[in-house]
Amino acid sequence: xxxxxxxxxxxxxxxxxxxxxxxxxxxxxxxxxxxxxxxxxxxxxxxxxxxxxxxxxxxxxxxxxxxxxxxxxxxxxxxxxxxxxxxxxxxxxxxxxxxxxxxxxxxxxxxxxxxxxxxxxxxxxxxxxxxxxxxxxxxxxxxxxxxxxxxxxxxxxxxxxxxxxxxxxxxxxxxxxxxxxxxxxxxxxxxxxxxxxxxxxxxxxxxxxxxxxxxxxxxxxxxxxxxxxxxxxxxxxxxxxxxxxxxxxxxxxxxxxxxxxxxxxxxxxxxxxxxxxxxxxxxxxxxxxxxxxxxxxxxx
Amino acid sequence: xxxxxxxxxxxxxxxxxxxxxxxxxxxxxxxxxxxxxxxxxxxxxxxxxxxxxxxxxxxxxxxxxxxxxxxxxxxxxxxxxxxxxxxxxxxxxxxxxxxxxxxxxxxxxxxxxxxxxxxxxxxxxxxxxxxxxxxxxxxxxxxxxxxxxxxxxxxxxxxxxxxxxxxxxxxxxxxxxxxxxxxxxxxxxxxxxxxxxxxxxxxxxxxxxxxxxxxxxxxxxxxxxxxxxxxxxxxxxxxxxxxxxxxxxxxxxxxxxxxxxxxxxxxxxxxxxxxxxxxxxxxxxxxxxxxxxxxxxxxxxxxxxxxxxxxxxxxxxxxx
Numbered sequence: 001x002x003x004x005x006x007x008x009x010x011x012x013x014x015x016x017x018x019x020x021x022x023x024x025x026x027x028x029x030x031x032x033x034x035x036x037x038x039x040x041x042x043x044x045x046x047x048x049x050x051x052x053x054x055x056x057x058x059x060x061x062x063x064x065x066x067x068x069x070x071x072x073x074x075x076x077x078x079x080x081x082x083x084x085x086x087x088x089x090x091x092x093x094x095x096x097x098x099x100x101x102x103x104x105x106x107x108x109x110x111x112x113x114x115x116x117x118x119x120x121x122x123x124x125x126x127x128x129x130x131x132x133x134x135x136x137x138x139x140x141x142x143x144x145x146x147x148x149x150x151x152x153x154x155x156x157x158x159x160x161x162x163x164x165x166x167x168x169x170x171x172x173x174x175x176x177x178x179x180x181x182x183x184x185x186x187x188x189x190x191x192x193x194x195x196x197x198x199x200x201x202x203x204x205x206x207x208x209x210x211x212x213x214x215x216x217x218x219x220x221x222x223x224x225x226x227x228x229x230x231x232x233x234x235x236x237x238x239x240x241x242x243x244x245x246x247x248x249x250x251x252x253x254x255x256x257x258x259x260x261x262x263x264x265x266x267x268x269x270x271x272x273x274x275x276x277x278x279x280x281x282x283x284x285x286x287x288x289x290x291x292x293x294x295x296x297x298x299x300x
Numbered sequence: 301x302x303x304x305x306x307x308x309x310x311x312x313x314x315x316x317x318x319x320x321x322x323x324x325x326x327x328x329x330x331x332x333x334x335x336x337x338x339x340x341x342x343x344x345x346x347x348x349x350x351x352x353x354x355x356x357x358x359x360x361x362x363x364x365x366x367x368x369x370x371x372x373x374x375x376x377x378x379x380x381x382x383x384x385x386x387x388x389x390x391x392x393x394x395x396x397x398x399x400x401x402x403x404x405x406x407x408x409x410x411x412x413x414x415x416x417x418x419x420x421x422x423x424x425x426x427x428x429x430x431x432x433x434x435x436x437x438x439x440x441x442x443x444x445x446x447x448x449x450x451x452x453x454x455x456x457x458x459x460x461x462x463x464x465x466x467x468x469x470x471x472x473x474x475x476x477x478x479x480x481x482x483x484x485x486x487x488x489x490x491x492x493x494x495x496x497x498x499x500x501x502x503x504x505x506x507x508x509x510x511x512x513x514x515x516x517x518x519x520x521x522x523x524x525x526x527x528x529x530x531x532x533x534x535x536x537x538x539x540x541x542x543x544x545x546x547x548x549x550x551x552x553x554x555x556x557x558x559x560x561x562x563x564x565x566x567x568x569x570x571x572x573x574x575x576x577x578x579x580x581x582x583x584x585x586x587x588x589x590x591x592x593x594x595x596x597x598x599x600x601x602x603x604x605x606x607x608x609x610x611x612x613x614x615x616x617x618x619x620x
Binding site for chain 2: 260282
């Protein structure tokens, strides 16, 4: 629900994006960022993790899957700042490459949830009636499966792999977007500018795509930022349980699984992958709070 | 109110039917012969035929569904491929462990979240508020299995205060049982505490600005009495709703927690079942979890409809 489009300054508001919004956005980002340094720091750390995921081959030059039998479970040294694991692999390198898997699983699963959830929610909220009821009852049933249990069930059917874990997490997160979108559409499609556009002869598809959707994008974006850390943790959990990324691929979850067996002799194996998940999830949550502030200032 | 309750119960019934359909379809989506899926790879021709007969696998799919749901309603969820025990029995002996774990986690979560949320709301925008919010944010962001591993490292390996794993039945040795349950419950309760604290804080802030709180204060009631007797009681209503909705996360969390602390509960059962391709057990566990989630939330809704006069008189909240 973009406040700009509904504001009395643009009574017809046939252009959902109010003019001048873009130039104001950067200024507002700066203002919000200065007022909420934690959110800014979160966003910066998320970007750093993103850079780490993209630049893994250049940052971690040691091969993350190369085993070295002379370096098994060595405590941190200059050569291996995060130590080595039970197969003599470099801990730092594995943590860096792990960012790739975590980001991939976190971002793509939520993109999948949005790609399915938003159109379905849009249709349900826009047409209402029996179709809406049918979709919502199915969504209720889908939501009744605890996220993790559903993901485990789906992985059982599909088989364990990164792609299937991403798929399972995405499908698990989908009903949230159906609900959110539907709720937003229900209120947005009653706005005057939607009625106005309809009176001017706009068809359903045009109404949904040009008038309703742009006004709910920000709320969906905020939800996505807080959903990604949940998805990242879910991927780590699935991999930790052995249902996600399969060894020897460096996933933070599988690394923690291995670390659990050597807590007494090699505790450093458990420190870094977990800290990485924690930092990334925390940063996403902080950035999400800031984004909410930025996109919907009326809440504060 | 009756209309609302009937409507709410009807929606739950529809949801339960859809859940059973999803689970039924899910198992059919496993590649291969459904009889082989239900009987396991070791089953001989006679065993396969027995399964086909029991579930009527020669019949059309809708008939199969009706037969399956009929058996499930009578408590027959098939038998475990691995142990040959009935799924219902397997779940029944594992469930108390998870329920105990969940109750302890809930207690810990409430003990942390309610006071912290109330203090954060009453002392809004002070250091206490910031501290509580930061703790809540960390609680949501920390992966609980890592928290578990770190706790084992600190409390069991370094300090040697509590055993890291193993399980002792509650009625055999209550002290040893609680000693082993404490860390898992703390791990499971952390995320819940974080969510509940946020809810309590937000609900308290809203309630504290209400007119009846001003009235109570102007009557000369002491601050503490107003906060606890008037504000908290009303603020807890949305918190209870969130608690019901968080049950799913609690059940999911139990899977991980029980795996780390090697507790032979419901959560570990599903992981083991997945690894051994024990489909009847996976199917049973998923069906029971989802159904109990729906029933718990129905109970939560009914109970607060009965408790909250505003909803009781006003004719109900939108259940959709």
